Amino acid sequence: MSTAEGTRKETMARHRFTAQAIEHGKARSVEGLAPWWADFRRSAQQRLVSLDVPGPKDEEWRFIKLGPIVDAEYVMDSQAAVEIDEAVIEKRRIPEARGATLVFSNGRFQPELSNTQSLPEGVRLTTWSQVAAEGGADELEEYVGIADYWEDDVFYNANGANFDDGAVLVVPRNQVVETPIHLLYVGSGEAGEYAAHPRNVIVAGESSECTVIEEYATFDGGTYFHNVVDEVSVGANATVRHVKVQRDSTNARHMARNLVTLSQDSVYEATAVNLGAELSRNDSYARFDGTNVECTLDGLVYIDGRQVHDTHTAMDHALPDSKSYQLQKTIVDDRAHSVFNGKIFVRQDAQRIDSNQLNQNLLLSRRAQVDTKPQLEIFADDVVCSHGATVGQLQDDQLFYLLSRGMEEENARSLLTYAFAAEILEDIQVDSLRQRLESMLMRQARK
Amino acid sequence: MLLEVKDLHVSAGETPILKGVNLEVKAGEVHAIMGPNGSGKSTFAKVLAGHPAYEVTSGTISYDGEDLVELEPDERSREGVFLAFQYPVEIPGVSNSQFMRQAYNERRKAQGKEELDPLQFDDLIREKVKLVDMDPEFLNRSVNVDFSGGEKKRNEILQMAVLEPKLAILDETDSGLDIDALRVVSNGINTLAGDDNAVVMVTHYQRILDYVQPDYVHIMTDGKIVRSGDKQLAIDLEEQGYEKLAAQQGVA
Numbered sequence: 001m002s003t004a005e006g007t008r009k010e011t012m013a014r015h016r017f018t019a020q021a022i023e024h025g026k027a028r029s030v031e032g033l034a035p036w037w038a039d040f041r042r043s044a045q046q047r048l049v050s051l052d053v054p055g056p057k058d059e060e061w062r063f064i065k066l067g068p069i070v071d072a073e074y075v076m077d078s079q080a081a082v083e084i085d086e087a088v089i090e091k092r093r094i095p096e097a098r099g100a101t102l103v104f105s106n107g108r109f110q111p112e113l114s115n116t117q118s119l120p121e122g123v124r125l126t127t128w129s130q131v132a133a134e135g136g137a138d139e140l141e142e143y144v145g146i147a148d149y150w151e152d153d154v155f156y157n158a159n160g161a162n163f164d165d166g167a168v169l170v171v172p173r174n175q176v177v178e179t180p181i182h183l184l185y186v187g188s189g190e191a192g193e194y195a196a197h198p199r200n201v202i203v204a205g206e207s208s209e210c211t212v213i214e215e216y217a218t219f220d221g222g223t224y225f226h227n228v229v230d231e232v233s234v235g236a237n238a239t240v241r242h243v244k245v246q247r248d249s250t251n252a253r254h255m256a257r258n259l260v261t262l263s264q265d266s267v268y269e270a271t272a273v274n275l276g277a278e279l280s281r282n283d284s285y286a287r288f289d290g291t292n293v294e295c296t297l298d299g300l301v302y303i304d305g306r307q308v309h310d311t312h313t314a315m316d317h318a319l320p321d322s323k324s325y326q327l328q329k330t331i332v333d334d335r336a337h338s339v340f341n342g343k344i345f346v347r348q349d350a351q352r353i354d355s356n357q358l359n360q361n362l363l364l365s366r367r368a369q370v371d372t373k374p375q376l377e378i379f380a381d382d383v384v385c386s387h388g389a390t391v392g393q394l395q396d397d398q399l400f401y402l403l404s405r406g407m408e409e410e411n412a413r414s415l416l417t418y419a420f421a422a423e424i425l426e427d428i429q430v431d432s433l434r435q436r437l438e439s440m441l442m443r444q445a446r447k
Numbered sequence: 448m449l450l451e452v453k454d455l456h457v458s459a460g461e462t463p464i465l466k467g468v469n470l471e472v473k474a475g476e477v478h479a480i481m482g483p484n485g486s487g488k489s490t491f492a493k494v495l496a497g498h499p500a501y502e503v504t505s506g507t508i509s510y511d512g513e514d515l516v517e518l519e520p521d522e523r524s525r526e527g528v529f530l531a532f533q534y535p536v537e538i539p540g541v542s543n544s545q546f547m548r549q550a551y552n553e554r555r556k557a558q559g560k561e562e563l564d565p566l567q568f569d570d571l572i573r574e575k576v577k578l579v580d581m582d583p584e585f586l587n588r589s590v591n592v593d594f595s596g597g598e599k600k601r602n603e604i605l606q607m608a609v610l611e612p613k614l615a616i617l618d619e620t621d622s623g624l625d626i627d628a629l630r631v632v633s634n635g636i637n638t639l640a641g642d643d644n645a646v647v648m649v650t651h652y653q654r655i656l657d658y659v660q661p662d663y664v665h666i667m668t669d670g671k672i673v674r675s676g677d678k679q680l681a682i683d684l685e686e687q688g689y690e691k692l693a694a695q696q697g698v699a
């Protein structure tokens with residue numbers, strides 16, 4: 001009998017996945033854990049006991065099969081440490097963010113590979129492992145678990161039951177952080193198939209400004225599981241730019257919840273680029289807690305082989321005078337499968353809302369599959385909203401135009417594919433990152 | 448003979464569109480094809496460029512001694528055939544200069560010549576841009592996206608100037624242009640036209656023929672060239688209309 005089954009009996013958990021998450025959570029050190037943090041962990045473990053993993057009957061999960069994630073036997077991240085050297089990281093560093101980079105390997109913070117010296121004084125960039133070791137958790141309590149409407153989500157709770165590492169960024173009021181901040185997670189299968197539960201907490205004080213690049217990468221194509229929760233609190237009149245790049249190993253699995261709370265007059269601009277992982281899910285939920293909020297949730301998914309990706313987003317206009325924008329582009333090749341569900345709610349009192357949502361899907365092969373559902377629900381009357389989705393192939397007239405100018409068909413196809421994708425990158429203001437992503441897309445389009 | 452079209456029949460799906468076109472074009476010549484809407488002029492132009500929507504059901508097209516029908520559209524282009532589109536296509540996300548450099552270099556590669564790097568190409572394109580009196584800013588924009596009608600036509604001429612085709616087919620490049628743009632377009636055509644290449648212009652208007660002197664004018668109705676003549680034919684046409692002229696058989 002495996003230990004997971006043993007735990008399952010003991011806790012009466014409903015699934016071996018939740019049983020494992022509970023078991024791993026209980027095995028974690030409580031040293032240095034502030035009381036609220038220990039409580040938070042315990043409550044999540046308790047909720048996990050009664051939760052089942054989602055199946056095809058759950059509306060929010062019906063297009064993907066979670067088997068690879070929920071049926072796996074995991075090593076705890078804390079037991080899956082691997083040696084990585086600077087050379088591996090160096091290639092992935094972003095020059096603009098050299099002095100503001102946190103590196104994690106298999107979910108664990110690597111202080112000797114990290115550097116925060118370019119940050120202005122007063123900006124707190126640390127990690128949960130450091131917080132546990134050095135203290136200072138109490139100031140963070142109010143920013144963790146604020147998305148209580150997620151409490152029936154298995155993966156959110158698996159993270160809550162376990163997290164003891166991940167990035168913590170607190171930008172004080174009026175502070176403009178010019179240096180982009182790079183959170184780099186590298187995964188490796190060398191020490192077994194691990195499950196890590198990074199939690200990234202980003203707090204932007206009133207009238208502050210920052211740019212965060214959250215990246216997942218691999219150097220060995222290993223098998224592992226990243227179960228991420230981000231909590232982003234954008235203070236009044238603050239601006240947060242958030243670029244997420246997921247290029248985990250194509251044998252790995254990636255689950256992410258990005259939970260954003262927006263105060264009055266704030267701006268949040270997110271671009272999520274999902275290229276990696278065998279199975280990945282990327283959910284972004286933005287709650288508008290004030291008026292005059294501007295929120296952008298753009299995304300690019302480019303997958304092939306047998307990759308599966310699912311993006312779910314929601315922007316909830318509870319109050320008047322806000323704007324939401326979303327351009328979600330997907331390219332699927334071979335037998336890959338991509339799902340998009342984008343909800344926009346405009347509540348009854350939320351007048352003078354401006355909302356634009358567009359999902360464009362490009363199918364490069366006959367066996368590729370896309371399921372898309374832009375979902376707009378309006379209960380107010382004074383709103384300007386547009387939304388839509390397209391699914392198609394490369395356009396014949398564009399292709400012929402390029403051919404008629406002498407371009408070989410293969411090159412013309414990859415140029416058009418690249419162009420379709422690259423539009424999403426235009427708004428990324430960190431030049432080296434944008435260029436790197438552009439050449440990555442170009443390479444993939446030429447494959 | 449640069450281009451020799453014999454009894455060309457073309458269909459789109461089940462619909463026959465061209466019903467026996469004959470045309471001979473020698474290097475150094477300028478031809479104009481005129482004709483009413485829907486007579487098959489654009490179809491003819493696109494067939495020469497190899498558009499996949501059309502099927503040659505009978506007849507032959509020989510270009511520079513080769514069977515043109517056998518060549519793929521991109522091969523035709525690299526062999527020197529150029530079509531200026533009646534409705535140039537917008538390509539979001541592909542910059543005009545990147546597009547032209549790639550096209551230019553593929554042509555160079557096919558000719559066994561060295562490719563130009565972005566800087567070298569930049570020098571070349573900046574010269575050509577002057578010829579069509581275009582703001583160099585257009586080079587950084589996506590191909591034809593948010594270009595006005597006239598700007599799109601200039602952009603076609605710019606591409607022609609860069610690629611220096613042996614056979615340029617211009618499908619209504621003069622339509623909808625103001626007089627300045629018309630001069631620019633005409634100038635582009637005249638700069639290209641020489642002893643080694645030929646121009647076939649599809650047009651509805653005699654006006655451009657004041658700027659670009661045609662050696663021959665042809666009238667196409669219902670998928671056939673029904674009359675051929677010199678520039679006088681275009682003038683007669685303007686006065687009398689297609690129906691009358693088409694009724695008189697043969698070559699004027």
Ligand SMILES: Nc1ncnc2c1ncn2[C@@H]1O[C@H](COP(=O)(O)OP(=O)(O)OP(=O)(O)O)[C@@H](O)[C@H]1O
Pocket residue numbers: 459460462464482483484485486487488489490491500533
């Ligand atoms: N792909 C196609 N499928 C079906 N019919 C077509 C296709 N292309 C053209 N046609 C038809 O063939 C005929 C000739 O069209 P074409 O565009 O060649 O005319 P045109 O002489 O260029 O006209 P205009 O002066 O209006 O540009 C028209 O009746 C048109 O509807």
Ligand SMILES: [Mg+2]
Pocket residue numbers: 488489490533618619
């Ligand atoms: Mg036409």
